[in-house]
Amino acid sequence: MTSRFSKAMLLAAVLAILLFLLAPILVLILSAFDSGNVFRFPPRGLSLRWFEAAFNHSEYRSSLWISTVLGLLSTAIAVGLASLAAFGLVRGKPSYRLAMEVLLLAPLTLPLVVWAIALLSIYAQLGINGTLPGLILAHVTITMPFAARIMIATFGEIDPNLEAAAKSLGASPWQVVRRITLPLALPGLLSSTAIAFLVSFNDVVVTTLIAGAGWITFPVRTFSRLRTEGIDPTTIAIGAMIVAFTILVIVFGQRLFQLSRRL
Amino acid sequence: MTGSPYLHIRSVQKSYKGALALHDIDLAVEQGEFVSLLGPSGCGKSTLLQILAGLLEPDRGQIQLDGADITHLPPWRRNIGLVFQNYALFPHLSIRQNVRFGLDMLGMGRAEAEKRVDESLEMVGLDPSLSRRPGELSGGQQQRVAIARAIAIRPRLLLMDEPLSNLDAVLRHKVRLELRELHDRTGITTIMVTHDQAEALATSDRIAVMQSGRILQFEAPETLYGAPATAFIAGFVGSPPANLLPVTASGPDSWTLADGQVWQPAAILAPKANGAEAGRACLIALRPETLSIGTTGEGGLPARVAAVEFNGGDRLVHAETGGTRITVRIAASQAITGPDILLFPPQQAPVLFDAATGTRL
Numbered sequence: 285m286t287s288r289f290s291k292a293m294l295l296a297a298v299l300a301i302l303l304f305l306l307a308p309i310l311v312l313i314l315s316a317f318d319s320g321n322v323f324r325f326p327p328r329g330l331s332l333r334w335f336e337a338a339f340n341h342s343e344y345r346s347s348l349w350i351s352t353v354l355g356l357l358s359t360a361i362a363v364g365l366a367s368l369a370a371f372g373l374v375r376g377k378p379s380y381r382l383a384m385e386v387l388l389l390a391p392l393t394l395p396l397v398v399w400a401i402a403l404l405s406i407y408a409q410l411g412i413n414g415t416l417p418g419l420i421l422a423h424v425t426i427t428m429p430f431a432a433r434i435m436i437a438t439f440g441e442i443d444p445n446l447e448a449a450a451k452s453l454g455a456s457p458w459q460v461v462r463r464i465t466l467p468l469a470l471p472g473l474l475s476s477t478a479i480a481f482l483v484s485f486n487d488v489v490v491t492t493l494i495a496g497a498g499w500i501t502f503p504v505r506t507f508s509r510l511r512t513e514g515i516d517p518t519t520i521a522i523g524a525m526i527v528a529f530t531i532l533v534i535v536f537g538q539r540l541f542q543l544s545r546r547l
Numbered sequence: 548m549t550g551s552p553y554l555h556i557r558s559v560q561k562s563y564k565g566a567l568a569l570h571d572i573d574l575a576v577e578q579g580e581f582v583s584l585l586g587p588s589g590c591g592k593s594t595l596l597q598i599l600a601g602l603l604e605p606d607r608g609q610i611q612l613d614g615a616d617i618t619h620l621p622p623w624r625r626n627i628g629l630v631f632q633n634y635a636l637f638p639h640l641s642i643r644q645n646v647r648f649g650l651d652m653l654g655m656g657r658a659e660a661e662k663r664v665d666e667s668l669e670m671v672g673l674d675p676s677l678s679r680r681p682g683e684l685s686g687g688q689q690q691r692v693a694i695a696r697a698i699a700i701r702p703r704l705l706l707m708d709e710p711l712s713n714l715d716a717v718l719r720h721k722v723r724l725e726l727r728e729l730h731d732r733t734g735i736t737t738i739m740v741t742h743d744q745a746e747a748l749a750t751s752d753r754i755a756v757m758q759s760g761r762i763l764q765f766e767a768p769e770t771l772y773g774a775p776a777t778a779f780i781a782g783f784v785g786s787p788p789a790n791l792l793p794v795t796a797s798g799p800d801s802w803t804l805a806d807g808q809v810w811q812p813a814a815i816l817a818p819k820a821n822g823a824e825a826g827r828a829c830l831i832a833l834r835p836e837t838l839s840i841g842t843t844g845e846g847g848l849p850a851r852v853a854a855v856e857f858n859g860g861d862r863l864v865h866a867e868t869g870g871t872r873i874t875v876r877i878a879a880s881q882a883i884t885g886p887d888i889l890l891f892p893p894q895q896a897p898v899l900f901d902a903a904t905g906t907r908l
Contacts, residue, residue: 446638449693451623452622452627453697454626456623463648467639468638
């Protein structure tokens with residue numbers, strides 16, 4: 285009897301916590317289908333008009349484009365560099381490995397604003413403020429810690445004896461990488477790519493300070509519109525689409541590569 | 548290259564972070580031999596194996612294989628098979644793909660490679676039609692796949708690093724017989740690293756006993772067992788190993804035991820016959836199965852029985868003599884009369900070591 289009661293209590297608690305965590309997303313998605321001109325909840329009429337508006341909104345379209353390109357480029361660089369660093373640290377086992385790992389993860393420990401201000405002053409000196417290369421570099425800086433952390437765990441899980449066995453069977457270092465290390469590291473590579481892309485895509489703070497007016501990414505655009513015009517249903521529709529996209533990425537990542545195990 | 552050994556390790560030295568892992572190793576192995584590197588962990592046996600595989604480079608010295616210097620040859624050009632304790636099968640490849648890996652690296656044609664995979668899997672007693680992933684196999688089967696993978700490339704040398712240590716006791720015994728049989732069928736020169744002396748004795752033509760980065764003795768199992776070069780080997784080889792009885796020569800005809808008791812043995816065991824001057828501290832190696840137990844007679848060691856183990860075919864008697872614990876193996880049918888017994892060493896020249904250095908007298 286008590287066990288059934290405690291089970292029910294546990295279930296209630298779990299549901300309450302899930303509701304607390306996920307309710308905002310629910311509100312967002314339901315409101316996106318509302319027909320009204322202003323944000324309201326619960327929605328009163330059903331419509332796809334704000335999705336249409338979002339697709340026709342040229343500023344949003346260009347911002348989404350910028351965010352995507354920026355995300356892809358900075359992710360590619362961050363994952364590439366992080367993989368090389370992680371492989372060297374895990375396989376080379378240098379005496380400074382621990383210190384290096386802490387340094388690689390350092391950007392995670394400071395508030396992003398502090399980080400952004402530091403980058404701003406450095407980039408101003410270098411004259412790359414407000415340029416696309418500067419922005420990419422800044423995004424590499426904030427995404428690399430995540431990628432490095434996942435890749436260190438990934439390579440750490442690959443038995444070095446596998447590489448030694450392949451070598452003894454006649455595989456050159458490059459063949460070892462191509463036939464053994466890369467296939468085994470693929471789940472980790474895809475996980476770190478997904479995470480790095482999401483971090484880059486979601487960033488407002490660093491981008492606002494570094495990008496200037498030239499490169500307005502989607503979250504920055506949304507944030508500035510939010511402040512000038514209040515909550516715009518178009519923004520909500522785009523938000524709902526991004527949520528759908530993110531959920532898709534995470535569900536696939538989890539099903540195929542156990543994303544959460546590597547974080 | 549007649550006259551020179553098939554595998555010749557010459558003055559190989561290796562240090563790790565300032566500490567010497569291998570001191571001046573010399574070892575000559577003949578073609579077709581099964582050699583074990585035996586020693587406790589940290590003795591340098593795995594380091595030596597890695598140097599042979601080309602995974603580590605020695606600081607000094609030379610390795611010759613089949614007349615050619617391979618010291619600086621990278622592992623992928625050595626054609627040396629490697630088998631690991633944890634099998635190290637490629638988890639993303641099927642069993643057949645694992646065995647075929649080395650053949651693909653050689654650029655062997657598909658038909659020939661497939662045939663070679665069949666042969667190799669059959670050689671280790673596995674069904675060649677096995678289409679599963681390595682992770683779905685038992686430990687014993689995984690190790691068989693790893694061995695098949697290593698011999699598929701027809702290696703010039705087969706190196707095995709503790710190949711049986713991950714298997715349970717029953718399987719370990721079975722696979723070790725299979726290893727020897729496989730070796731006899733293929734004739735591949737084999738070097739196995741192990742910490743298990745029984746494993747080394749059972750499989751090897753010759754055993755190199757290692758301690759602290761040095762080879763103490765390199766001999767056939769029988770020699771190692773009957774004439775150990777050092778007290779360490781005597782106390783390490785055999786199950787149970789030899790008893791080492793600490794004694795000090797108190798005159799030409801008698802020894803003083805650790806607790807001060809004086810022992811007057813048969814003439815052949817006395818200090819005079821063994822060149823031990825008075826005051827010399829020694830260790831006498833007494834194999835458990837060579838000792839006999841009695842109650843009366845000349846030259847016996849007075850001992851007190853502490854425990855008796857019944858092992859089916861025989862009994863192990865653990866007795867205290869002169870402050871030292873001695874193990875004796877007797878037939879299961881022999882009765883122990885009481886706690887106070889006499890131990891009689893065999894009437895033959897004893898194996899005697901200097902107590903300070905551990906070397907043979």
